[in-house]
Amino acid sequence: MALGVCVGVLDEEIGPMPIFHRSISEELAQKIVMKIMIGVMSFSKETDENSLTGESIIPFIGDDLITFAYLFPLKDSRARGGLRQCSIILAFNAKEREKLYQNASNISKIIKDLRNEIKIKYIRKKEFPKELAQKLEEVPKIISSEILEEVQNTSGLLVTCPQCSKSKEIKLSTKVKGVKFIEHNISKGEVCEHSFTVYLDSQLNILGYEEPEVKLKDMKKLVDKLKSPYD
Structure with a gap:
């Protein structure tokens, strides 16, 4: 079901940027991270930890994709306000929209488990340990295996x-x-x-x-x- 995964971070000088991506091009990862992080943050005037945390579902019509993202801040003394905004994003075929909607809570749980393993030192280096990188690479397969055809509510x-x-x-x-x-x-x-x-x-x-x-x-x-x- 999931086609690819990327991790984005908000850099004060460069702006939103991908620091990890698999099964999608760097150009597409940049486009996805840019739209999601700016778009979601545009709707939140608050900058506290709770306001900066949450999921989003955003389509990319021209690319025939729909994305599920989990945005979260990490404490970072080098960041403005002491928080560094990050995101874990999954890309799906746009035709899978209804299935994505039906399984939103399951997908969120899987991503949140990974979020707990991401440390600010990895974000600063823009590099993940091999074990964590492998887990991120496996997320699309895990999602595809655990997605269920549920009763439409x-x-x-x-x-x-x-x-x-x-x-x-x-x-x-x-x-x-x-x-x-x-x-x-x-x-x-x-x-x-x-x-x-x-x-x-x-x-x-x-x-x-x-x-x-x-x-x-x-x-x-x-x-x-x-x-x-x-x-």
Whole structure:
């Protein structure tokens, strides 16, 4: 099910960058880490340890991928505020979205177990011990072997197209509740003739909308550009 894995870190001078990746190219790893870390952090104004910790599900439409990430800070005296933001990210085929939603809690548990083995000294060196690197490499296989076809539990979510304002209730798996940030793509014909993205919090509340082709350079301004369904 999982195609690849990467680990990202926020560097004050360079910005978000991958320090480990397997089964995906360095260029794609950079793109994934950049969008996920900037995108998720744009929705959090707080910088305490709890606010910087959580999962996200974000698609990469042009690459036919969808990602599951666990973001977490590590204490680092060299980092601004004393915390270094990190992420462990898994990439999946975009067609696996519903299966990913259904198994979000299982995937989160597997990633969290690995997070406890990542130390700040590895982040600073941008190099992992051989044993930890092997565990990271094995994550996609572990995920694929433990993913189950579960009974679909869904709830209705009323969404509104940010272009034509047409509204419709869609079905969304309740298994993704608890994921801190979800970027859910609405395809053409699902609600109206347009495709768009709806941003959701951990309780499946709508944070805002955007057209799907958001350029990476615009991610920092994303919050200001979001259109609320109540506008």
